[in-house]
Amino acid sequence: MQFIKMITNLKTSIIAALALTFVELAIWEIYWRSIEFYLILDANDSFWAKQRRKTEKTTVNDMILMGSSRALFDIQLNSREKETGIQPFQLACAYNSPLPVFQDLVRTVFVGVTPSLFFSTTSPKVQTSQWRQSRVDYYNNRIYALFFTTNLLEILKADEILVQTKPQY
Known part of the structure; x- marks a missing residue:
């Protein structure tokens, strides 16, 4: 009898903890x-x-999107897929030239760039080229442990961060 009462109290505690967690999460959001x-x-x-x-x-x-912040933030992937029936691959990165990625891919791609970034230089010694080249190098030299971690983080959404306010018009 005492065991049944203990189980009932445990269930009540678990339900209360889950309800409190949900309420706190809703308030935070x-x-x-x-x-x-x-x-x-x-x-x-x-x-x-x-x-x-x-x-x-x-x-x-297929459609591959590369470029700087214009291609990353201004192209709505879901809308593009609805219009064309093709799900685009997003390889753009803010504040970077797409040239290292373009050299890595060399396929039919849509490029969205800031002219000063794209046409500035192709020298690998320039910082913006190094940033993009580091991603290409990372891709070519990645290990399976990081691949697993990335997939796990994507499932857990542990990578979501608060970084920007909505634009004021």
């Missing part, structure tokens, strides 16, 4: 949305490499 913050994925090398790996099996009809 409402707070951040009320001050106009939103979540974006952390654009790290692992997630970029995962997208790059998907491009290995592309055909002539």
Whole structure:
């Protein structure tokens, strides 16, 4: 009898803890949305490499997006897929030239760039070229442990961070 009472108390405690967690999570989410913050994925090398790996099996009809912040933030992937029926591969990266990626891919691609970044230089000694080249190098030299970690983080959404407010018009 005492065991049944203990199990009942345990169930009640677990339900109360889950309810409290849900309420706290809802309050936290409402707070951040009320001050106009939103979540974006952390654009790290692992997630970029995962997208790059998907491009290995592309055909002539597939779409690869590369470039700087214009291609990264201004092209709505879901809208583009609805319009064309093709799910684009997003390889753009803010504040970087797409040239190292372009040299790595050399396929039919849509390039969205800031002219000063794209046409500035092709020298690998320039910082913006080094940043992009580091992603290409990371992709070519990645290990399976990081591939596993990236997939696990994507499932857990541990990479979501608060970084930017909504634009004011």
